[in-house]
Amino acid sequence: MIAILRRVIKEPTGLFGLLLVTLIVVSALLAGVVAPYDPIALNIPDRLQSPSQAHLLGTDQLGRDLFSRVLHGGRVALGVALTAIGVALAVGIVLGMLAGFGPRWLDKAILLLFDTIRSFPTVMFALATVALVGPSLQTVIAVIIVTTIPTYGRVVRTQTLSIKSNEFIKAEQVMGAKTTRILGLHILPNIVGPLMILASMDIPTVIALEAGLSFLGMGVKPPTPSWGSILNDGFSLIRVTPWPIIAGSVPLILITLGFTYLGESLRDFIDPKLRKSF
Template identity: 40%
Template sequence: MSAEPHISPPQLEVSKPKAHPKSSSLWLDALSRLVKSKTSFIGLCLILLLILTAIFAPVIATYDPTEVQLLDRYQAPSSEHWLGTDELGRDIFSRIVYGSRISIQVGVIAVGISAIVGILLGGIAGYFGRWVDQIIMRIIDILMAFPSILLAIALVAVLGPSLTNAMIAVGIVGVPQFARIVRSTVLSVKETEYIEAARAIGAKSNRILFQHVLPNCTAPIIVQATLGIGTAILDAAGLSFLGLGAQPPAPEWGAMLSDGRAALQTSPWVITFPGIAIFLVVLAFNLFGDGLRDALDPRLKQ
């Protein structure tokens, strides 16, 4: 009899567990998406250039921004005066360089006022609701009923024309945007399970609001603050253009536009370069803010 062939048992392949991608936080994912965005990167580079220009203004500027040289009035751009001179012979390049300090100051202080007041009002309205919400939001609606620049002009007219009062007015004008964004975010955050758990263990309302609810509203607040800086700089320049903001001889870009109106046809460089500076700074914050908004949106996470 022939021997039966030996059949080896089938080899079972042991599949290796698939490696799961490492989890990362929202902020790391946002930073990764932000770096990959070309428009956001351009905005960030322009913002960094503005900050470096403000820091090293004494080194970069070639002349004293307030020094009057009547013999050098309305000189065209040249190797001596890179961007020309204005009606008082002051170097425009130096004034633009020092004006970057005023722009950063206006943006940060005005947005800081808007953020502090708006976060408090929006957080209280969204968390407590009922009649508190009704009162606060009706006040916000009244503020939003006025065009922002007209409301800022009215506030400065009451407070008096100065750069400080212009920053306060621009800050007040920006409060409704922060209040509405924070309120809408608080309305969704306060219904989450961990907030209900905090209430169940007896945590006080102010502790829940400031330690649990508002910290989870950080992303939209940062985005609004970034976009708000560009708007604040533009509004402050508009007030200075009307003579209600920075007063002479401060090298503020809006005031430089106002001073150069009379020489628009004969010496266009007097208003061209300050206008370009305002355009680039506002564009930079808008590009960076839009990219930051997309980067912090968890729905865009792939």
């Protein structure tokens, strides 16, 4: 673990990514302590202010401190992203390994399921679900989980298939190992690396999706702060002040950059072909 960290830090993009991610995670975790104001407390007299000593990013149309809202919004964003990806990853791994290692009919059944889900456009699916059960954080998480499972499942299945044909798997079988042992001890460790990278690069996509749904009013309900709802507010005020839009989009850009750089340098470390040869 420390060795991986050292490798990541060695490269400037890796270090940059790691710093950004740490910064965002820490500020989201400590939002309650660091944020100078209550993110939902109205303060109409101070509305639509430009950045100042008192309000680092200014205030919105209801006079709420944008800096505090961004910090608390990070909490929502990361919460949604980590839960959704964590669950999707776990389900994807199980289904993918079953498809890759199990009998042909099971493989076909699981693939059919994956393809069915993937054939819905994500946004349409999300809108339909929200229309049915109403907008909430849980709905967003559920939609994201369902739509990302096939992506991970597919990757896991392909990796399992290619590892399955290796002699060390046959060797395990000849030694009398059970399927669960082979999957857990010999296949999983060999596919988990690339998956982690994929997941870390997916986190910004999911955050953007959450922001997008909130922006459309389909995600987090007001007054809960979320980067998407900040953007949404800012959009309607674009002719009055640029600050809400800036406050909502900068963290989105930063987190995307941070996780992408981190994921890329992780991939370079784990993929032996990209690792320094000889």
